[in-house]
Amino acid sequence: MxxxxxxxxxxxxxxxxxxxxxxxxxxxxxxxxxxxxxxxxxxxxxxxxxxxxxxxxxxxxxxxxxxxxLPKTYEATIRFGIATDTEDLTGEVLETCDAGGLTEAAIRETILSFVGDIMQVPPMVSALKVDGKRLYELAREGVTIERQARPVTIHEIRIGEIKTGVPQPEASFSVRCSKGTYIRTLCVDIGRKLGVPAAMAVLKRTESAxxxxxxxxxxxxxxxxxxxxxxxxxxxxxxSLVPFPRATGGSPAASNARQGKPIPFELLAPEPDQAGLWRLYRDDGAFLGLFESDMPGRRLKAVKVFHPEE
Structure with a gap:
């Protein structure tokens, strides 16, 4: 065998x-x-x-x-004229109304108005922890607690098809946003700004990392x-997926990296010119790890060292 x-x-x-x-x-x-x-x-x-x-x-x-x-991108569809306890269509319906009076122009303008830095209240169905328990676990027990609004960033929104002239209009859009953004809550907030209940009908993630x-x-x-x-x-x-600047070093820099010792800028090409994390590579292209730039001391300090094969 x-x-x-x-x-x-x-x-x-x-x-x-x-x-x-x-x-x-x-x-x-x-x-x-x-x-x-x-x-x-x-x-x-x-x-x-x-x-x-x-x-x-x-x-x-x-x-x-x-x-x-890193930012994430989603394709979503929002449905107006309906609210649920989960902010999407899987939950119990809490409210319905005839939202047929919404115009395409009003929907488009309102959705686009959320681009930028905004505040969001996380939904009860989220995985955030409160006193060691996830919010969705509390929600399953029928418990609702007050949540604090948190800052998130909507980098870009692209509007797709908008269906109006029906009691529950829908709009599809693509949104690129920061970590921690809840698209279902964004849909609810869009509806609230338009003066009608709303819920997320469809969601698909089209970019991550x-x-x-x-x-x-x-x-x-x-x-x-x-x-x-x-x-x-x-x-x-x-x-290759993290957005940190790149520097390369020869044998002396690689030796310091393997031992977790600080690496003088003069051993690197290019010499680091900004604070923050840097990706460090051996001169044969092997990844050595992530290092923090100490600008006053003109050296890199180890944060996460990777030991490539010799």
Whole structure:
């Protein structure tokens, strides 16, 4: 009997999350398919939502905290004239009205008015924790608590089809936003500004960590590619996805990096010219890790060191 081959997979794999699955379900399934222990996702998607779910594998899991901070893009449809207890169409209907008087111009203008820095009150169905318990767990128990508004950023909105002249008009739009933005709450707030109840009808994530639908694989495709030993080519190096500036060093810089010692700017090309995190590479292109720039001391200090093969 031939023993199955094992692989040391490492990198980021864009998974197309199906409806009805939790993000945890997807990670658990991917773990079983790949036979790996170190694996995690870069941002939760609700079970009903489909779309791009980046999965970090192996040492790439050390980059999750940076990848999850990157902007995300969604395609959404809002329905006016209806409100639910979950802010989407899966919840219990709380209110309906005839919103047929809304015009396309008013809907378009109102949706676009949310571009920029805004304040949002997280929904009760969110995964935020209060006193150690997630809000959606409290919601399931019928408990509603006061939530504080939080700042989020709507970077861009593109309006799609708008259907008016019916009791429950709909509008589709694409939104690029910061981490922590709740699209269902955005839909409710849009309706509130128009003076009518509203709920999110459809949501799909089309970008996360810079990865798009064209980069994504279904779980079935992942299983097939693993079986045919072609999956490695679909793994994206995590360091290529973070937006930090890049510097390269020779053997002295690489030696300091491996030992976690500060690296003088003069050993690097280009020499760092700004504070913050930098990606450091060996002169053969191997990723050495993330380093913090100490501008007064003119040196890089280790934050996350990766040890490439010699």
């Amino acid at each position: 031939t023993q199955a081959k094992t692989h040391n997979y490492e990198g980021v794999l864009a998974v197309w999350k199906p409806a009805g699955w939790t993000s945890h379900d997807v990670v658990a399934k991917a773990r079983r398919i790949l036979g790996v222990k170190r694996i995690g996702h870069t941002g939760t998607l609700d079970p009903a939502v489909t779309g791009v779910l980046p999965i970090c594998i192996g040492r790439a899991t050390r980059m999750v905290e940076y990848l999850q901070e 810079g990865l798009a639908p064209g980069d994504s694989l279904t779980l079935e495709e992942i299983a097939r590619l693993r079986e045919s030993e072609e999956l490695g080519s679909r793994l994206v190096p995590a360091d």
